[in-house]
Amino acid sequence: MSHNVLYAQSGGVTAVINASACGVIETVRRHPEHFGQVFAARDGILGILREELFDLSPEYPGQIAALRHTPGGAFGSCRADLGELQTHPEQYQRLLDVFAAHDIGTFIYNGGGGSMLTAAKVARFARLNHLDLRVIGIPKTIDNDLPQTDTSPGFGSAAKYIATSVREVSLDLAAMSGTSTKVFIMEVMGRHAGWLAAAAGLAFNQEDSPLLLMFPERPFAQQNFIGALQERIARHGWCIVVVAEGLLCADLSFCAQAQQSATFGHEQLGGMAPQLAELTRKLGYKTHWAVSDYFQRSARHIASKVDVEQAYACGVSAVSLAMSGRTDLMVTIARTSDEPYLWALGSVPLDEVADVELPVPAAFIRFDGFGITPAARRYLLPLIQGEDIPPFRDGLPVFADLKLQMAEKRLPDWDLL
């Protein structure tokens, strides 16, 4: 029964994915009767295929504990997924070999919808081949677009960063607007779903605020936008625009399309803010703009306490599920009450979450398309509750410092693809 555990991180990292790693590693270490040692793959599934596994045995408990407050992905992440079994059987054979060589009995994959698809493929392959392998997914995405779970770890902290930043910047803009800047545009992530733009709505408590949110769920309509902007400025003297990077034009193409990524076929977006700023300047408003990019998913110093707790708990739960012999599941968070926010952990078959993207529901977007509804506020507010300030030394946050010692390879090198 004391097989080893392999943990890996996948997709864009977050402020709290390492808190899930912390939950996994600490829980495995608390159960030597059940598990051998725990490995972490370098760069997600790619590291498994390459047999690049970090041996976590020599890591100090204090440094593993520090993962809880460390942003980024401590073991490296990747944007690659497994091919289909039919077309890429050699990838699956290689996984089998690596798992066997390192006596892996539990594989825990921490990522978003695409990563859950990869986990589901591994689980299916294991089932077909009667392997003694438990495959468990841990949700992770700042985009909050995973179905079947109340939220995904990573989102709450990004949401808190955005709402805090917008609240702070609103005071700056208010001070300058009398004689200078009238419009401030902030571009946030969200390729297909506007959850992060929605989070900006929390910056103001009242509905009647000088804030326009622009969702990928609502294609850009220039005249509506101009009208709404002018109305806000006439009433308040200034306006903040928070626009999702994935805003669609009327023809449903991305408004901002920076370049094709050569590697994985994703378009790399970015540039909505300067593009909108050109428009608002033409309207005669002095405009400032900001693009948060990676900051919104790395800002561990302003993480949501609820988010950190959920991330850690999901890690613990993944290990518990494996200990109970369960497999082919993703850990989920179920909300049982809005206020106070009560939640419990659950699980769902990987297939039900694999590669599904959940948009912001229509009931959460205000009728004019530029704000959130009270229902959205009830949903979002619990997710940003509480602060979880990391330790600071010499004025700066201090993060985990791991040895990251590579486990000895036992297989011949493997050429990818």
Add this chain to the structure above:
Amino acid sequence: MSHNVLYAQSGGVTAVINASACGVIETVRRHPEHFGQVFAARDGILGILREELFDLSPEYPGQIAALRHTPGGAFGSCRADLGELQTHPEQYQRLLDVFAAHDIGTFIYNGGGGSMLTAAKVARFARLNHLDLRVIGIPKTIDNDLPQTDTSPGFGSAAKYIATSVREVSLDLAAMSGTSTKVFIMEVMGRHAGWLAAAAGLAFNQEDSPLLLMFPERPFAQQNFIGALQERIARHGWCIVVVAEGLLCADLSFCAQAQQSATFGHEQLGGMAPQLAELTRKLGYKTHWAVSDYFQRSARHIASKVDVEQAYACGVSAVSLAMSGRTDLMVTIARTSDEPYLWALGSVPLDEVADVELPVPAAFIRFDGFGITPAARRYLLPLIQGEDIPPFRDGLPVFADLKLQMAEKRLPDWDLL
């Protein structure tokens, strides 16, 4: 002796300019034997000319105290300065009228170099006309370009935000770089001086780090940049570039020139990050970029405790100087020791700081032009020490909520210019 005090904010606001306001107002209130009431002009010098003065008497002490942790400029700011006495005597006559109408005996102006010039003009006019008026300046600028003072309130907090953000994002980039993004570009403020770019150097403790800083003090040399970038990526696998908005091209024009501001003749910069990203993508590196813009000067949640203390102390000192009958001075901060950081308050004639911009000294920029020296580190590190987290409610920071009741006008309306 119990004349009133008029306080005003000028120029781009910061995370701590309201802490100076707090110091001014609380100190005036503690000395009813010396002062009447305290007014704050709306939108800086413009509010004085327009006789738009907030009567602060009805503000609750708790809300005045809350100014200490409130970013932005609570009374509004402006980018306008007074004209010359020779060409715009009517502006000075109007100031005289407003000061007389509201029995102003002390005028405290809180701003940067341009604002100190305006304060100096007022002081000179008062002297020439034998007015019973004390004029005191309080330094404020995130650009840290005021001479004669160890630093200016506002800079330390922006520096801490930038260094913290870069340290956090470095973990994100490190995780992604194995298979995806190799370059992250952050654009920071700094039109003529690279102090904020320099602050990013604090994100890494060691000299040998994957970080390139680009200073306005060092015109852009494309081949040097490409060489340094390639070298960092070859050695570390990734690189963070922090570029000042005011980077100059070889011909000493701004590399990024967004538009001419119709109002005050400043060019509005912005766009260095996407411009550099175009270059690094051409070199074959997947690149992410961010522009912090107002966030770096509003992020009160990650303010430097030292900065907040200095901002408040400068406010107190301005009032003390006025109480001693001093005038025509700006409060300064003098450093007496690097480690531990010891500082004391001083003062300097307004003329010596008016409209002077202090660049980063050559001794602070590494010989290759892309980093900071140990001397810079010794200077910068004390300024970001300590955290001063504002109170949070419902997941978000809570800021001062003032009544901002306008004092009754006693003069006829005045048409500007």
